[in-house]
Amino acid sequence: MKVGDTIGYVSTQYIVSVKPEEKSIVQQQNTSKVEAIPGQHRDPNNIVIVIDPGHQLRGDSAKEPNGPGSSTMKARVTSGTRGVVTGVAEYILNLDISLKLKTELENRGYVVHMTRSTHDVNISNKERAEYANSVNADIAVRIHANGAGLSVRGAETLAPSANNPYVSHLSNASISLSRHVINAYCAATGFINRGVKTNDTMTGINWSSVPVTILELGFMSNASEDRAMQDSTMQNNMVQGIANGIDAYFGL
Numbered sequence: 001m002k003v004g005d006t007i008g009y010v011s012t013q014y015i016v017s018v019k020p021e022e023k024s025i026v027q028q029q030n031t032s033k034v035e036a037i038p039g040q041h042r043d044p045n046n047i048v049i050v051i052d053p054g055h056q057l058r059g060d061s062a063k064e065p066n067g068p069g070s071s072t073m074k075a076r077v078t079s080g081t082r083g084v085v086t087g088v089a090e091y092i093l094n095l096d097i098s099l100k101l102k103t104e105l106e107n108r109g110y111v112v113h114m115t116r117s118t119h120d121v122n123i124s125n126k127e128r129a130e131y132a133n134s135v136n137a138d139i140a141v142r143i144h145a146n147g148a149g150l151s152v153r154g155a156e157t158l159a160p161s162a163n164n165p166y167v168s169h170l171s172n173a174s175i176s177l178s179r180h181v182i183n184a185y186c187a188a189t190g191f192i193n194r195g196v197k198t199n200d201t202m203t204g205i206n207w208s209s210v211p212v213t214i215l216e217l218g219f220m221s222n223a224s225e226d227r228a229m230q231d232s233t234m235q236n237n238m239v240q241g242i243a244n245g246i247d248a249y250f251g252l
């Protein structure tokens with residue numbers, strides 16, 4: 001960031017993200033420009049983050065549109081994967097990490113909202129995205145874990161492509177967020193970095209109106225990663241890594 005860069009817009013409601021073009025026209029009304037000052041960073045107290053711990057106690061196979069106006073229907077929320085060795089369900093790992101991440105991000109000064117903080121809920125992927133939209137989140141971070149063959153391992157993030165039919169305007173910011181998060185996460189955990197994957201089939205991405213990433217923490221189908229992701233020291237590393245990536249995205 002250099003002198004004169006626009007870092008946000010002051011309004012009576014909040015200061016918007018470093019990528020004001022991602023905010024709606026309505027949200028930019030009645031605002032005045034703030035310029036970057038060398039050595040000063042944006043105050044995280046004005047940054048709103050929504051964490052979505054993927055899945056829930058029971059999946060819901062009722063259908064919802066894959067994106068606004070889409071005739072493609074997908075399950076509201078699936079049941080997720082499960083640890084091959086530990087037997088821990090993905091929805092439990094996702095919430096454990098998300099709650100620790102919430103604490104860490106709040107310690108760093110961010111405003112954090114969760115789509116769920118218990119397991120016995122029924123919130124669809126569309127509804128999770130709409131929740132982040134409704135609280136004017138600067139970013140949405142969706143926490144998941146992967147399942148595949150026993151030997152597949154590593155972490156990755158998902159973001160909409162520039163050709164996404166619903167949220168192409170969020171692609172650049174979402175890819176930037178995804179890249180910062182996966183790089184910092186793998187640096188902190190030592191997990192193999194599978195990089196950023198663009199994906200235009202995720203309901204929780206396609207309904208978003210804010211930059212969004214899906215973090216796949218690792219493979220619960222891989223014995224060593226399944227065990228590692230239940231280790232408390234590793235969980236702390238995982239959380240530090242995600243938070244470091246979010247800091248980096250915001251230039252903090």
Ligand SMILES: [Zn+2]
Nearest residue numbers: 054080144145
């Ligand atoms: Zn999942």
